[in-house]
Amino acid sequence: xxxxxxxxxxxxxxxxxxxxxxxxxxxxxxxxxxxxxxxxxxxxxxxxxxxxxxxxxxxxxxxxxxxxxxxxxxxxxxxxxxxxxxxxxxxxxxxxxxxxxxxxxxxxxxxxxxxxxxxxxxxxxxxxxxxxxxxxxxxxxxxxxxxxxxxxxxxxxxxxxxxxxxxxxxxxxxxxxxxxxxxxxxxxxxxxxxxxxxxxxxxxxxxxxxxxxxxxxxxxxxxxxxxxxxxxxxxxxxxxxxxxxxxxxxxxxxxxxxxxxxxxxxxxxxxxxxxxxxxxxxxxxxxxxxxxxxxxxxxxxxxxxxxxxxxxxxxxxxxxxxxxxxxxxxxxxxxxxxxxxxxxxxxxx
Numbered sequence: 001x002x003x004x005x006x007x008x009x010x011x012x013x014x015x016x017x018x019x020x021x022x023x024x025x026x027x028x029x030x031x032x033x034x035x036x037x038x039x040x041x042x043x044x045x046x047x048x049x050x051x052x053x054x055x056x057x058x059x060x061x062x063x064x065x066x067x068x069x070x071x072x073x074x075x076x077x078x079x080x081x082x083x084x085x086x087x088x089x090x091x092x093x094x095x096x097x098x099x100x101x102x103x104x105x106x107x108x109x110x111x112x113x114x115x116x117x118x119x120x121x122x123x124x125x126x127x128x129x130x131x132x133x134x135x136x137x138x139x140x141x142x143x144x145x146x147x148x149x150x151x152x153x154x155x156x157x158x159x160x161x162x163x164x165x166x167x168x169x170x171x172x173x174x175x176x177x178x179x180x181x182x183x184x185x186x187x188x189x190x191x192x193x194x195x196x197x198x199x200x201x202x203x204x205x206x207x208x209x210x211x212x213x214x215x216x217x218x219x220x221x222x223x224x225x226x227x228x229x230x231x232x233x234x235x236x237x238x239x240x241x242x243x244x245x246x247x248x249x250x251x252x253x254x255x256x257x258x259x260x261x262x263x264x265x266x267x268x269x270x271x272x273x274x275x276x277x278x279x280x281x282x283x284x285x286x287x288x289x290x291x292x293x294x295x296x297x298x299x300x301x302x303x304x305x306x307x308x309x310x311x312x313x314x315x316x317x318x319x320x321x322x323x324x325x326x327x328x329x330x331x332x333x334x335x336x337x338x339x340x341x342x343x344x345x346x347x348x349x
Contacts, residue, residue, distance in 0.1 A: 003035060003037075004089070004343045005036070005037045005038075005039070005090045005091070006031055006036050006038050006039070006089050006091050007038075007039045007040075007041055007091070007092050007093065008024050008027050008038060008040050008041065008093045008095060009041045009043060009092060009095065009096060009101075009106065010023060010027075010040070010042060010069075010095045010096060011044060011045075011068075011069035011096070012043045012045075012096040012097070012098070012100055013044075013100040013101075014097065014099045014177070015177065015181050015182070015202055016097035016098040017045060017068060017069065018058075018066035018067050019060065019097050019313055020096050020098075020101070021042075021068065021069060022058050022060045022067060022313075023097070023315050023318070024042075024095035025056060025058040025059075026315045027095050028040045029057070030332045030335045030336075031093075031332075031339065032054075036336075037089075039051065039088055039089055040052040041088075042069035042073050042074060043069060043100075044069050044070055044073075046071075050069065050071065050075060052069075056074065059315075060315070090116070090343070091117065091118065091342050091343055091346070092110050092115050092117040093117070093335075093338070093339065094110075094117060094118065094119060094311070095311065095314055097309075097313070098176070098177050099129070099177070101311075102125060102129055102311045103129035104121075104122040104123065104124075104126030104129070108122045116342050116343065118290075118338045118339060118341070118342045119289050119290065119310060119311055120285075120289065120291070120310040120311075121286070124285050124286040124287045124288065127285060128285050128291075128308050129176050130175055130176050131207045132175050132207055134307065134308065135148055137284070138284060138305065143277070143281060143305050144302065144304045144305060145304055145305050146209055146212055146296070146304055146306075147209075147210040148208060149162060149166060149207070150175065150205065150206070150207050150208070151205070151206040151207075153204040154204075157193055157196050159189040159190075160189060163189045166208055166209070168186070169185050169187045170185075170186050170209065170210060171183060171184070171185055171208070171211055172195035172196055172206060172207075172208055173206065173207045174199045174200075174203035174205070174207075175205035176203045176205065177202045177203055182199045182201060182202035182203065183199070185211065212296050212298065212304065214298075214299055215296040215297055215299070215304075216237055216264075216297040217294070217295075217297075217306070218235040218236065218237050218238070218264075218295050218296070219238065219260075219293070219319050219323070220232050220235050220236075220274060220278045220295075221233040221291075221292055221312070221319070221320035221323045221324055222282045222287070222290065222292070223324065223337065224288060224289050224290070224341055226341065226344055230279050230282060231327075232278050232279055233323035233324055233326070233327055234263065234271060234275075234326070234327065235264070235266070235271055235275070235295070236261060236319055236322070236323050237260065259319075260322060262322060262323060262326040263326065267301055270301055270303065273301075274295055274303045277293070277295065277303055277305065281305060281308055287308070288341075288345075289342065290310075290312070290320070291308050291312065292308070292312035292313075292319065292320050293308050294307050294308070294309070314335070320334075321334055
Protein backbone atom coordinates (compact mmCIF):
# COMPACT_ATOMS: atom_id res chain seq x y z
CA UNK A 1 0.00 0.00 0.00
CA UNK A 2 1.30 3.46 -0.90
CA UNK A 3 2.25 5.50 2.11
CA UNK A 4 0.42 8.81 2.56
CA UNK A 5 2.32 12.01 1.93
CA UNK A 6 2.90 14.09 5.05
CA UNK A 7 3.29 17.81 5.71
CA UNK A 8 5.06 18.47 9.02
CA UNK A 9 4.35 21.90 10.52
CA UNK A 10 6.62 23.40 13.15
CA UNK A 11 7.98 26.67 14.50
CA UNK A 12 5.06 28.94 15.21
CA UNK A 13 4.16 32.23 16.84
CA UNK A 14 4.51 31.17 20.48
CA UNK A 15 7.52 31.53 22.76
CA UNK A 16 7.96 27.76 22.45
CA UNK A 17 9.15 28.01 18.84
CA UNK A 18 12.69 26.70 19.57
CA UNK A 19 11.34 23.46 21.06
CA UNK A 20 8.91 23.08 18.15
CA UNK A 21 11.76 23.56 15.65
CA UNK A 22 13.76 20.77 17.25
CA UNK A 23 10.73 18.47 17.55
CA UNK A 24 9.43 19.09 14.05
CA UNK A 25 12.70 18.67 12.22
CA UNK A 26 13.26 15.41 14.11
CA UNK A 27 9.81 14.14 13.10
CA UNK A 28 10.34 15.08 9.44
CA UNK A 29 13.69 13.30 9.31
CA UNK A 30 12.32 10.19 11.04
CA UNK A 31 9.42 9.92 8.59
CA UNK A 32 11.76 10.30 5.62
CA UNK A 33 13.86 7.48 7.01
CA UNK A 34 10.69 5.35 7.09
CA UNK A 35 10.09 6.05 3.39
CA UNK A 36 7.53 8.87 3.55
CA UNK A 37 7.35 11.79 1.16
CA UNK A 38 7.56 14.70 3.60
CA UNK A 39 7.11 18.43 3.13
CA UNK A 40 8.40 20.53 6.03
CA UNK A 41 6.52 23.78 6.63
CA UNK A 42 8.07 26.24 9.04
CA UNK A 43 5.97 28.98 10.64
CA UNK A 44 7.74 32.18 11.68
CA UNK A 45 7.00 34.16 14.83
CA UNK A 46 5.06 36.66 12.68
CA UNK A 47 2.94 33.88 11.18
CA UNK A 48 4.55 33.47 7.75
CA UNK A 49 4.69 29.93 6.34
CA UNK A 50 7.87 28.84 4.56
CA UNK A 51 8.65 25.61 2.76
CA UNK A 52 11.89 24.36 4.28
CA UNK A 53 14.61 22.64 2.27
CA UNK A 54 14.92 18.89 2.71
CA UNK A 55 18.19 19.19 4.61
CA UNK A 56 16.88 21.78 7.10
CA UNK A 57 17.69 20.63 10.62
CA UNK A 58 17.15 22.33 13.96
CA UNK A 59 18.35 21.30 17.40
CA UNK A 60 18.59 22.81 20.85
CA UNK A 61 22.23 22.97 21.78
CA UNK A 62 23.42 24.82 24.85
CA UNK A 63 26.47 26.01 22.95
CA UNK A 64 24.43 27.61 20.14
CA UNK A 65 21.59 30.14 19.88
CA UNK A 66 18.10 28.68 20.16
CA UNK A 67 16.74 27.66 16.75
CA UNK A 68 14.18 29.85 15.01
CA UNK A 69 12.25 29.83 11.74
CA UNK A 70 12.70 33.06 9.78
CA UNK A 71 11.27 34.29 6.49
CA UNK A 72 14.53 33.44 4.71
CA UNK A 73 14.68 29.90 6.15
CA UNK A 74 13.08 28.59 2.96
CA UNK A 75 10.66 29.56 0.23
CA UNK A 76 7.41 31.29 1.11
CA UNK A 77 4.39 29.07 0.52
CA UNK A 78 1.06 30.14 -0.86
CA UNK A 79 -1.04 27.39 0.66
CA UNK A 80 -4.27 26.23 -0.91
CA UNK A 81 -6.47 24.94 1.85
CA UNK A 82 -10.08 23.93 1.60
CA UNK A 83 -12.28 21.11 0.40
CA UNK A 84 -11.53 20.51 -3.27
CA UNK A 85 -8.16 22.28 -3.21
CA UNK A 86 -5.09 20.38 -4.27
CA UNK A 87 -3.70 19.35 -0.88
CA UNK A 88 -0.05 19.84 -0.02
CA UNK A 89 -0.15 16.36 1.56
CA UNK A 90 -2.49 13.57 2.56
CA UNK A 91 -1.81 14.07 6.27
CA UNK A 92 -0.80 17.12 8.30
CA UNK A 93 1.49 16.52 11.26
CA UNK A 94 1.45 19.65 13.44
CA UNK A 95 4.41 19.65 15.84
CA UNK A 96 3.74 23.02 17.40
CA UNK A 97 3.85 23.77 21.11
CA UNK A 98 1.81 26.43 22.86
CA UNK A 99 -0.63 29.02 21.44
CA UNK A 100 -1.29 29.21 17.69
CA UNK A 101 -0.55 25.53 17.21
CA UNK A 102 -1.26 23.28 20.19
CA UNK A 103 -4.32 25.18 21.38
CA UNK A 104 -6.87 24.19 18.73
CA UNK A 105 -6.30 27.11 16.37
CA UNK A 106 -4.29 25.22 13.76
CA UNK A 107 -6.47 22.15 14.29
CA UNK A 108 -9.51 24.29 13.46
CA UNK A 109 -7.84 25.45 10.26
CA UNK A 110 -7.20 21.84 9.24
CA UNK A 111 -10.81 20.93 10.05
CA UNK A 112 -12.12 23.71 7.82
CA UNK A 113 -9.72 22.67 5.07
CA UNK A 114 -10.79 19.01 5.37
CA UNK A 115 -7.12 18.09 5.87
CA UNK A 116 -6.60 15.04 8.12
CA UNK A 117 -4.07 15.65 10.89
CA UNK A 118 -2.17 13.97 13.67
CA UNK A 119 -3.15 14.62 17.25
CA UNK A 120 -6.04 15.81 19.35
CA UNK A 121 -8.98 17.70 17.90
CA UNK A 122 -10.04 21.30 18.41
CA UNK A 123 -11.82 21.00 21.76
CA UNK A 124 -9.30 18.69 23.44
CA UNK A 125 -6.41 20.83 22.21
CA UNK A 126 -8.01 24.04 23.41
CA UNK A 127 -9.09 22.80 26.84
CA UNK A 128 -5.79 21.02 27.49
CA UNK A 129 -3.82 24.13 26.60
CA UNK A 130 -5.62 26.26 29.19
CA UNK A 131 -4.51 25.22 32.68
CA UNK A 132 -7.50 26.87 34.34
CA UNK A 133 -10.12 24.99 32.35
CA UNK A 134 -8.20 21.72 32.44
CA UNK A 135 -8.16 21.94 36.24
CA UNK A 136 -11.84 22.91 36.45
CA UNK A 137 -12.94 20.00 34.28
CA UNK A 138 -10.79 17.44 36.06
CA UNK A 139 -11.73 18.75 39.52
CA UNK A 140 -15.35 18.08 38.56
CA UNK A 141 -14.41 14.48 37.71
CA UNK A 142 -12.58 13.91 40.99
CA UNK A 143 -9.08 13.72 39.54
CA UNK A 144 -6.54 14.27 42.35
CA UNK A 145 -4.76 17.62 41.86
CA UNK A 146 -3.00 20.15 44.02
CA UNK A 147 -4.64 23.35 45.26
CA UNK A 148 -4.70 26.16 42.71
CA UNK A 149 -6.06 29.63 41.93
CA UNK A 150 -6.32 31.83 38.87
CA UNK A 151 -5.69 35.52 38.12
CA UNK A 152 -7.82 36.61 35.15
CA UNK A 153 -6.71 39.16 32.54
CA UNK A 154 -7.07 42.68 33.91
CA UNK A 155 -7.38 41.55 37.54
CA UNK A 156 -5.05 42.97 40.17
CA UNK A 157 -2.96 40.62 42.28
CA UNK A 158 -3.92 40.20 45.92
CA UNK A 159 -0.72 38.54 47.11
CA UNK A 160 -1.93 37.97 50.65
CA UNK A 161 -5.08 36.22 49.44
CA UNK A 162 -2.97 33.88 47.31
CA UNK A 163 -0.68 33.08 50.23
CA UNK A 164 -3.64 32.55 52.57
CA UNK A 165 -5.27 30.14 50.12
CA UNK A 166 -2.25 28.20 48.81
CA UNK A 167 0.57 28.74 51.27
CA UNK A 168 4.19 29.06 50.25
CA UNK A 169 6.05 28.35 48.09
CA UNK A 170 3.71 28.71 45.13
CA UNK A 171 4.28 28.19 41.42
CA UNK A 172 3.17 31.05 39.18
CA UNK A 173 2.49 30.01 35.58
CA UNK A 174 1.15 31.46 32.34
CA UNK A 175 -2.22 29.74 31.92
CA UNK A 176 -1.64 28.88 28.26
CA UNK A 177 2.00 28.00 27.66
CA UNK A 178 4.46 25.18 28.15
CA UNK A 179 8.16 24.24 28.15
CA UNK A 180 8.39 25.86 31.61
CA UNK A 181 8.54 29.32 30.00
CA UNK A 182 7.30 32.23 32.11
CA UNK A 183 7.13 30.09 35.26
CA UNK A 184 8.43 31.16 38.66
CA UNK A 185 8.53 29.60 42.11
CA UNK A 186 7.60 32.34 44.56
CA UNK A 187 8.88 31.74 48.07
CA UNK A 188 7.34 34.82 49.66
CA UNK A 189 4.42 37.14 49.18
CA UNK A 190 6.83 39.84 48.03
CA UNK A 191 8.02 37.63 45.14
CA UNK A 192 4.51 37.06 43.79
CA UNK A 193 4.19 40.41 41.99
CA UNK A 194 7.45 39.88 40.12
CA UNK A 195 6.41 36.31 39.26
CA UNK A 196 3.04 37.49 37.93
CA UNK A 197 4.74 40.13 35.77
CA UNK A 198 7.04 37.47 34.33
CA UNK A 199 4.13 35.11 33.60
CA UNK A 200 2.13 37.90 31.97
CA UNK A 201 4.93 38.47 29.48
CA UNK A 202 3.76 35.13 28.05
CA UNK A 203 0.03 35.13 28.85
CA UNK A 204 -2.24 37.67 30.50
CA UNK A 205 -4.02 34.92 32.44
CA UNK A 206 -2.00 33.45 35.32
CA UNK A 207 -2.43 30.27 37.33
CA UNK A 208 -1.10 29.75 40.87
CA UNK A 209 -0.32 26.24 42.09
CA UNK A 210 0.52 25.21 45.63
CA UNK A 211 3.93 23.57 45.63
CA UNK A 212 4.02 19.95 46.74
CA UNK A 213 6.78 19.17 49.21
CA UNK A 214 9.03 16.11 48.99
CA UNK A 215 7.34 14.70 45.89
CA UNK A 216 8.80 12.84 42.94
CA UNK A 217 7.97 14.23 39.49
CA UNK A 218 6.98 11.56 36.98
CA UNK A 219 5.86 11.54 33.34
CA UNK A 220 4.12 9.05 31.06
CA UNK A 221 3.51 8.91 27.34
CA UNK A 222 0.03 7.83 26.20
CA UNK A 223 -0.33 6.41 22.68
CA UNK A 224 -3.59 5.30 21.10
CA UNK A 225 -3.83 2.11 19.08
CA UNK A 226 -5.84 1.38 15.95
CA UNK A 227 -8.32 -0.69 17.97
CA UNK A 228 -9.04 2.12 20.43
CA UNK A 229 -6.86 0.98 23.31
CA UNK A 230 -4.27 3.16 25.06
CA UNK A 231 -0.63 2.24 25.60
CA UNK A 232 0.89 4.02 28.58
CA UNK A 233 4.62 3.97 29.19
CA UNK A 234 6.19 3.04 32.49
CA UNK A 235 6.48 6.31 34.44
CA UNK A 236 9.86 7.94 34.03
CA UNK A 237 11.19 10.12 36.82
CA UNK A 238 12.48 13.63 36.30
CA UNK A 239 15.95 13.95 37.81
CA UNK A 240 17.19 17.27 36.46
CA UNK A 241 16.35 20.36 38.45
CA UNK A 242 17.24 23.96 37.83
CA UNK A 243 18.95 26.34 40.22
CA UNK A 244 15.65 27.03 41.99
CA UNK A 245 14.91 23.35 42.57
CA UNK A 246 12.38 22.60 39.81
CA UNK A 247 12.35 21.35 36.20
CA UNK A 248 12.77 24.67 34.40
CA UNK A 249 13.58 25.35 30.71
CA UNK A 250 17.36 25.18 31.18
CA UNK A 251 17.09 21.91 33.09
CA UNK A 252 14.84 20.44 30.38
CA UNK A 253 16.82 21.45 27.32
CA UNK A 254 20.23 22.95 28.02
CA UNK A 255 21.99 21.76 31.16
CA UNK A 256 21.34 18.04 31.48
CA UNK A 257 22.04 15.48 28.74
CA UNK A 258 20.26 12.77 30.76
CA UNK A 259 17.46 14.44 32.75
CA UNK A 260 15.36 11.29 33.28
CA UNK A 261 15.46 7.95 35.05
CA UNK A 262 13.60 5.68 32.63
CA UNK A 263 13.25 2.76 35.07
CA UNK A 264 12.78 4.19 38.56
CA UNK A 265 11.82 2.02 41.50
CA UNK A 266 8.37 2.67 42.94
CA UNK A 267 6.43 1.17 45.84
CA UNK A 268 4.17 -1.69 44.83
CA UNK A 269 1.20 -0.57 42.77
CA UNK A 270 2.35 3.02 42.22
CA UNK A 271 3.31 2.62 38.54
CA UNK A 272 -0.04 1.00 37.79
CA UNK A 273 -1.89 3.74 39.70
CA UNK A 274 -0.10 6.41 37.69
CA UNK A 275 -0.75 4.66 34.38
CA UNK A 276 -4.45 4.30 35.15
CA UNK A 277 -4.65 7.99 36.03
CA UNK A 278 -2.97 8.84 32.71
CA UNK A 279 -5.53 6.76 30.80
CA UNK A 280 -8.41 8.37 32.70
CA UNK A 281 -7.24 11.93 32.08
CA UNK A 282 -6.53 11.24 28.38
CA UNK A 283 -10.09 9.98 27.91
CA UNK A 284 -11.73 12.68 30.06
CA UNK A 285 -10.13 15.41 27.95
CA UNK A 286 -11.12 13.59 24.74
CA UNK A 287 -7.53 13.42 23.51
CA UNK A 288 -6.42 11.56 20.40
CA UNK A 289 -3.27 9.78 19.26
CA UNK A 290 -0.65 10.99 21.74
CA UNK A 291 -0.18 12.93 24.95
CA UNK A 292 2.23 13.31 27.84
CA UNK A 293 0.78 13.16 31.33
CA UNK A 294 2.85 14.73 34.13
CA UNK A 295 2.21 13.77 37.75
CA UNK A 296 3.56 14.12 41.27
CA UNK A 297 4.13 11.11 43.50
CA UNK A 298 3.62 12.04 47.15
CA UNK A 299 5.47 10.30 50.02
CA UNK A 300 2.27 8.48 51.02
CA UNK A 301 2.05 6.87 47.55
CA UNK A 302 -0.73 9.10 46.18
CA UNK A 303 -0.36 10.17 42.55
CA UNK A 304 -1.52 13.71 41.75
CA UNK A 305 -1.98 15.11 38.26
CA UNK A 306 0.25 18.02 37.29
CA UNK A 307 -0.80 18.57 33.67
CA UNK A 308 -1.35 17.00 30.25
CA UNK A 309 0.30 18.03 27.00
CA UNK A 310 -1.44 17.11 23.74
CA UNK A 311 1.75 17.64 21.71
CA UNK A 312 4.71 16.88 23.96
CA UNK A 313 8.29 17.51 22.98
CA UNK A 314 9.15 15.11 20.16
CA UNK A 315 12.88 15.39 19.79
CA UNK A 316 14.56 11.97 19.98
CA UNK A 317 15.83 12.93 23.44
CA UNK A 318 12.50 14.18 24.79
CA UNK A 319 10.84 12.29 27.62
CA UNK A 320 7.99 10.66 25.69
CA UNK A 321 10.13 9.27 22.85
CA UNK A 322 12.68 8.02 25.39
CA UNK A 323 9.97 6.31 27.44
CA UNK A 324 8.56 4.56 24.38
CA UNK A 325 12.05 3.58 23.24
CA UNK A 326 12.64 1.97 26.64
CA UNK A 327 9.41 0.00 26.05
CA UNK A 328 10.61 -1.19 22.64
CA UNK A 329 9.06 1.40 20.30
CA UNK A 330 11.76 3.36 18.50
CA UNK A 331 11.48 7.07 17.73
CA UNK A 332 10.92 6.33 14.03
CA UNK A 333 8.25 3.74 14.84
CA UNK A 334 6.51 6.17 17.20
CA UNK A 335 6.13 8.97 14.65
CA UNK A 336 5.07 6.50 11.96
CA UNK A 337 2.36 5.11 14.24
CA UNK A 338 1.01 8.64 14.71
CA UNK A 339 0.73 9.10 10.95
CA UNK A 340 -0.96 5.70 10.67
CA UNK A 341 -3.55 6.70 13.29
CA UNK A 342 -4.41 9.92 11.43
CA UNK A 343 -4.54 8.12 8.09
CA UNK A 344 -6.85 5.41 9.48
CA UNK A 345 -9.16 8.03 10.96
CA UNK A 346 -9.41 9.66 7.53
CA UNK A 347 -9.86 6.36 5.72
CA UNK A 348 -6.53 6.75 3.94
CA UNK A 349 -4.56 3.96 5.60
